[in-house]
Amino acid sequence: MMKELLKELCLADGVSGDEGAVRDLIISKVKDVCQYSIDDLGNLICFRKGRKAPKKKLMICAHMDEVGFMVTYIRSDGTLRFDCVGGIDPSVVIGRRVKVGSSRISGVIGSTAVHNLSKEQREKAPDIDSLYIDIGASSREEAEKYVFLGDCVYFDAEFAELGEHCVRSKAIDDRAGCAIMIKLMQEKPDYDTYFVFNVQEEIGLRGSAVSSFSVAPDFAIVLEATTAADIDGVTGEKRVCELGRGPVVSFMDKRTIYDKELYRLAFDLATCQTKTMIAGGNDAGSIHISGKGVRTISVSVPCRYLHSPSSVIDMSDLVSSYKLVKNLSKRIPLL
Amino acid sequence: MDLKKTVTELAEASGTSGSEEDAAGLALSMLRQFCPDAAISGGNVIGRFGTHVEGRPSLVLDAHIDQVGFAVTAVTDEGFIKVGNIGGIDRRLLPAQPVVIHGKSDIKGVICSTPPHLTNGRTPVPEISDIAIDAGMSRAELEQIVSSGDTITFDAVCRDLIGTRITGGALDDRCGVAAVLYALELLGGAETAYNVTVIFSTQEEVGERGAKIGAFAVDPDIAIAVDVSFGFAMGEDETKCGYLGSGPMIGVSPSLSREISDSLAAAAEAEDIPYQTEVMCGLTSTNADRYAVSRCGAKTCTVSIPLRNMHTPVEVIDLTDVELTAKLLAAFIKEG
Numbered sequence: 175m176m177k178e179l180l181k182e183l184c185l186a187d188g189v190s191g192d193e194g195a196v197r198d199l200i201i202s203k204v205k206d207v208c209q210y211s212i213d214d215l216g217n218l219i220c221f222r223k224g225r226k227a228p229k230k231k232l233m234i235c236a237h238m239d240e241v242g243f244m245v246t247y248i249r250s251d252g253t254l255r256f257d258c259v260g261g262i263d264p265s266v267v268i269g270r271r272v273k274v275g276s277s278r279i280s281g282v283i284g285s286t287a288v289h290n291l292s293k294e295q296r297e298k299a300p301d302i303d304s305l306y307i308d309i310g311a312s313s314r315e316e317a318e319k320y321v322f323l324g325d326c327v328y329f330d331a332e333f334a335e336l337g338e339h340c341v342r343s344k345a346i347d348d349r350a351g352c353a354i355m356i357k358l359m360q361e362k363p364d365y366d367t368y369f370v371f372n373v374q375e376e377i378g379l380r381g382s383a384v385s386s387f388s389v390a391p392d393f394a395i396v397l398e399a400t401t402a403a404d405i406d407g408v409t410g411e412k413r414v415c416e417l418g419r420g421p422v423v424s425f426m427d428k429r430t431i432y433d434k435e436l437y438r439l440a441f442d443l444a445t446c447q448t449k450t451m452i453a454g455g456n457d458a459g460s461i462h463i464s465g466k467g468v469r470t471i472s473v474s475v476p477c478r479y480l481h482s483p484s485s486v487i488d489m490s491d492l493v494s495s496y497k498l499v500k501n502l503s504k505r506i507p508l509l
Numbered sequence: 510m511d512l513k514k515t516v517t518e519l520a521e522a523s524g525t526s527g528s529e530e531d532a533a534g535l536a537l538s539m540l541r542q543f544c545p546d547a548a549i550s551g552g553n554v555i556g557r558f559g560t561h562v563e564g565r566p567s568l569v570l571d572a573h574i575d576q577v578g579f580a581v582t583a584v585t586d587e588g589f590i591k592v593g594n595i596g597g598i599d600r601r602l603l604p605a606q607p608v609v610i611h612g613k614s615d616i617k618g619v620i621c622s623t624p625p626h627l628t629n630g631r632t633p634v635p636e637i638s639d640i641a642i643d644a645g646m647s648r649a650e651l652e653q654i655v656s657s658g659d660t661i662t663f664d665a666v667c668r669d670l671i672g673t674r675i676t677g678g679a680l681d682d683r684c685g686v687a688a689v690l691y692a693l694e695l696l697g698g699a700e701t702a703y704n705v706t707v708i709f710s711t712q713e714e715v716g717e718r719g720a721k722i723g724a725f726a727v728d729p730d731i732a733i734a735v736d737v738s739f740g741f742a743m744g745e746d747e748t749k750c751g752y753l754g755s756g757p758m759i760g761v762s763p764s765l766s767r768e769i770s771d772s773l774a775a776a777a778e779a780e781d782i783p784y785q786t787e788v789m790c791g792l793t794s795t796n797a798d799r800y801a802v803s804r805c806g807a808k809t810c811t812v813s814i815p816l817r818n819m820h821t822p823v824e825v826i827d828l829t830d831v832e833l834t835a836k837l838l839a840a841f842i843k844e845g
Contacts, residue, residue, distance in 0.1 A: 270823065282818065284823055310825070336619070336644055337616075340646075478621075479605045
C-alpha cells in the first residue's frame with residue numbers, strides 16, 4: 175500500500191516553485207482527516223486533531239518539490255535552452271527524456287553522437303550550457319506554439335520495481351517523506367500535530383523558513399530522503415549510509431546540528447543508522463533556527479542516485495522510517 | 510501500414526549484437542506478410558520478395574536488426590552487475606541511466622552513479638570497467654536470474670515529439686527495418702526490375718558480421734544498405750550531417766557504386782521525392798562495406814535516415830524521412 179502511494183506521489187510533477195500538482199494530490203488524500211491551509215508561498219499546512227491536546231506543539235514536515243529545469247530561451251532552430259532548478263549533476267542530464275510545460279510536451283536532452291566526439295570530449299560530461307532540449311520543433315516559431323519561457327521541465331521517468339524490495343523513480347526526494355506523512359495522518363495520532371508539506375526546499379530551504387515561522391512549533395521532525403553511497407567501489411565511511419539498514423538519523427549535516435536528546439531517543443526507539451560523513455542539508459536548516467528556535471530531528475530514507483531520474487530506495491526503509499516517526503511522535507516530551 | 514506503430518514496436522524490442530532473437534523474431538513476423546517463406550538463417554532474417562524471374566539482376570535490401578548495449582561479465586558479492594559494452598557507447602550519459610537486464614526474465618536496473626560528496630559535484634566519465642548495475646537484489650537473488658553473457662539494453666520507450674518526430678532507443682536501425690517493410694508494402698504486387706531479397710542482418714554494431722554471411726548466402730548483383738546517419742543538431746558539424754525531415758540521404762563514396770547512387774537520385778527526382786546527398790570519402794561504416802566486396806562484388810549504395818543522438822536512449826528521427834526512404838526504395842526497385 176505504501177508502494178502505491180509512493181508511486182502516485184513520485185509520478186506527480188512538482189519542480190520547485192511549481193508544486194501545485196503535488197499539493198493537489200496530497201490534499202485529495204488528507205482533506206477528510208485534517209484542517210488545512212495554503213500559505214502565500216504554496217506550503218500546505220495541515221492540522222491533524224489527535225486524542226490529546228499537548229502543551230507543546232509538534233510539527234512533522236516534508237518537502238513537495240523536486241529538482242528539474244526551466245526553459246530560459248528558445249533558439250532559432252527550435253531547441254530549448256534550459257537551466258537547472260536545484261542541484262543536478264550534468265551527467266544525469268544528457269541522454270534523458272523530459273516533459274516540458276503545463277501540457278507536458280515530450281522532449282529529450284540529446285548530445286553529439288559519440289562517433290563525432292574527440293578523445294577529450296568523450297571523457298568529460300558536457301556543461302548544462304552546451305545542452306539543449308529537443309521537442310521535435312524545427313524552428314523557433316514552431317516551438318513557440320508549445321513552449322513559453324519559464325516553463326518548468328520535469329524528468330520523464332517510470333516508477334519501476336527492482337527486485338523484491340527496491341523501487342526506482344524520479345522525485346523520491348522527497349515524496350518518500352510526503353508518503354510517510356500521508357500514512358501518519360490517516361491514523362489518529364496520540365497528540366494534535368501539524369503536518370506541513372513545504373515548497374522550494376531544493377533551491378535553498380525557502381518554504382520551510384516561512385511555514386515553520388507561522389506554525390511556530392516547539393518540536394519538529396523533518397522527513398527526508400538522503401544520499402546513500404553504498405554502491406560498487408565505495409567502501410567504509412564514504413558510503414555515508416546504506417539501503418536496508420533502516421532510517422537515517424543524523425547528528426549533524428551541513429545546515430544543522432541536531433537536538434541531542436531527540437537523536438538519542440531515535441536510537442532508543444528503533445534500529446537506526448547515522449551518516450558516516452557530514453554531508454547534505456535539508457529543511458531542518460531553516461526550521462531549527464526559526465523564531466525562538468525549534469528542537470529538531472530529521473529522519474531520512476537512504477536513497478541511491480538522489481537528484482537523478484533513477485533514484486533507488488529499499489521499501490523496508492520507508493516502512494521502518496514511518497514506524498520510527500510514529501513512535502517519536504508518541505515519545506517526544508509534548509506534555 | 511501504421512508506420513509509427515511499426516517503428517515503435519521494432520524499436521522497443523531488444524536485440525543487442527549477437528542476441529537479436531527478440532527483435533529478429535518480431536521483424537520476421539512482420540516480413541512474412543510480404544515474403545511468406547522468410548526465415549532466420551545464421552541469425553539473419555532473410556526473405557525473397559515476389560516472383561524471382563530468371564535473368565533479372567538480384568537486389569538485396571538490407572537493414573540491421575541489432576543494437577548497442579552491454580553484456581553481463583560478473584556479479585559482485587554485494588549484488589552489483591559488472592558489464593562489458595557491445596558496440597559504441599557514449600560513456601558520458603551512463604550514470605543513473607535506467608536499463609533492462611535480459612536474464613531468464615527481464616529485470617529492471619540502473620547504472621550506479623557516484624554521488625556528489627565523493628566527486629566534488631562533478632561525476633567523472635566512467636570507464637566501462639568501472640560501471641556497475643544496481644538491480645536492487647543480492648548476489649544470491651541475482652544468480653537465480655542473471656548469468657554471464659546475458660545482455661543489457663537501455664530502458665527506453667518511444668515517445669511522440671511534436672509534429673512527425675519521435676524519440677526512442679534502438680531507432681538505429683529499426684527505423685531502417687520499418688522503411689524496408691513499408692517499401693515492400695508500397696510495391697505490393699507491382700512488376701519490379703529486380704529479384705528482390707530482404708536481409709535484416711545481425712551484428713552490424715560490432716563490425717557488420719551478419720551482413721558478411723548474409724551477402725555470401727544471397728550473392729546479390731546490387732545491394733542497398735538502409736541505415737541511419739547523423740542528423741544535424743547543436744554540437745554536430747553541419748557539413749557532415751543530414752537534416753531531419755529533408756528526406757533520405759543517398760550515399761556517394763569511392764566504396765559505393767556511383768551508378769547506383771545516380772540511379773537512386775534519378776528515381777527520387779522522377780517521383781518528386783526530396784533527398785539529401787551524403788558524401789563519404791572512403792568506407793561507410795555500414796553494411797554496404799560488406800556487400801560491396803562479398804564474393805565477386807556487388808554494386809552497392811547506402812540510403813540513410815537522418816537521426817540525432819545516435820546510440821543513446823533518446824535517439825530522434827522524423828517519421829517523414831522513414832516514409833520518404835520507403836518511397837525512394839520502392840521507386841528505385843520498380844523502375845531500375
